[in-house]
Amino acid sequence: QQQVKQSPQSLIVQKGGISIINCAYENTAFDYFPWYQQFPGKGPALLIAIRPDVSEKKEGRFTISFNKSAKQFSLHIMDSQPGDSATYFCAARRGSARQLTFGSGTQLTVLP
Amino acid sequence: GAVVSQHPSWVICKSGTSVKIECRSLDFQATTMFWYRQFPKQSLMLMATSNEGSKATYEQGVEKDKFLINHASLTLSTLTVTSAHPEDSSFYICSVGQGASGNQPQHFGDGTRLSIL
Numbered sequence: 001q002q003q004v005k006q007s008p009q010s011l012i013v014q015k016g017g018i019s020i021i022n023c024a025y026e027n028t029a030f031d032y033f034p035w036y037q038q039f040p041g042k043g044p045a046l047l048i049a050i051r052p053d054v055s056e057k058k059e060g061r062f063t064i065s066f067n068k069s070a071k072q073f074s075l076h077i078m079d080s081q082p083g084d085s086a087t088y089f090c091a092a093r094r095g096s097a098r099q100l101t102f103g104s105g106t107q108l109t110v111l112p
Numbered sequence: 113g114a115v116v117s118q119h120p121s122w123v124i125c126k127s128g129t130s131v132k133i134e135c136r137s138l139d140f141q142a143t144t145m146f147w148y149r150q151f152p153k154q155s156l157m158l159m160a161t162s163n164e165g166s167k168a169t170y171e172q173g174v175e176k177d178k179f180l181i182n183h184a185s186l187t188l189s190t191l192t193v194t195s196a197h198p199e200d201s202s203f204y205i206c207s208v209g210q211g212a213s214g215n216q217p218q219h220f221g222d223g224t225r226l227s228i229l
Contacts, residue, residue, distance in 0.1 A: 034217065034218070036220075041222075041223070041225070042222050042223065043116075043118070043205045043207075043220035043221050043222045043223045044156070044205070044220045045220070046217050046218070046219065049217065089155060089156070093218075098144055098146070098161075098209040098218065099146055099158055099161060100146075100158075100207075100218060102155045102156045102157075103155065104154075104155045105153075105154070105155050107153075
């Protein structure tokens with residue numbers, strides 16, 4: 001059972017544009033939602049994370065929007081740059097459990 | 113700087129060989145570490161949870177006799193792929209959860225690419 005569904009699978013954006021990646025979850029016990037960025041041959045790096053008590057969190061060009069009632073959250077990358085080209089994973093974690101449940105990933109390509 | 117160090121970054125070996133991968137927590141003590149496997153263009157799949165001083169907890173479908181985990185200290189966990197075969201070729205990544213409560217970010221190593229000939 002896939003507990004975190006991520007879309008789209010791939011995304012192509014022009015430089016300066018907005019990249020939007022969406023995730024939906026099923027388990028209402030999840031209470032921590034991080035986004036990771038992964039470059040080829042590297043491990044995932046934490047980008048930004050949110051808890052369900054807030055609807056939005058912004059760090060630089062990266063924003064997470066969270067809709068608790070819809071059980072959805074999304075990553076917005078403003079002013080996308082070619083250096084942002086990578087695979088992005090959403091994830092979720094419940095309560096005191098430490099293991100993360102990952103989405104399927106989105107391969108982002110930002111064209112120069 | 114890096115929070116988690118993983119070694120080696122790439123290993124190529126013959127079928128039947130056993131391969132050991134090390135994961136070190138550099139900035140803090142970690143009672144729990146996680147081992148993931150990632151196939152090309154796929155997501156990370158949790159293999160097992162490594163617990164310092166006790167047995168690892170394996171996810172369903174992961175052979176514990178195939179993937180031996182040792183977490184002998186608060187900063188080091190090792191994954192040994194025993195009698196590796198071509199189907200074991202994958203990208204193996206460890207992670208460390210910062211903090212004792214679990215409510216802290218999880219940091220990943222840079223992974224080990226394992227290629228079995």
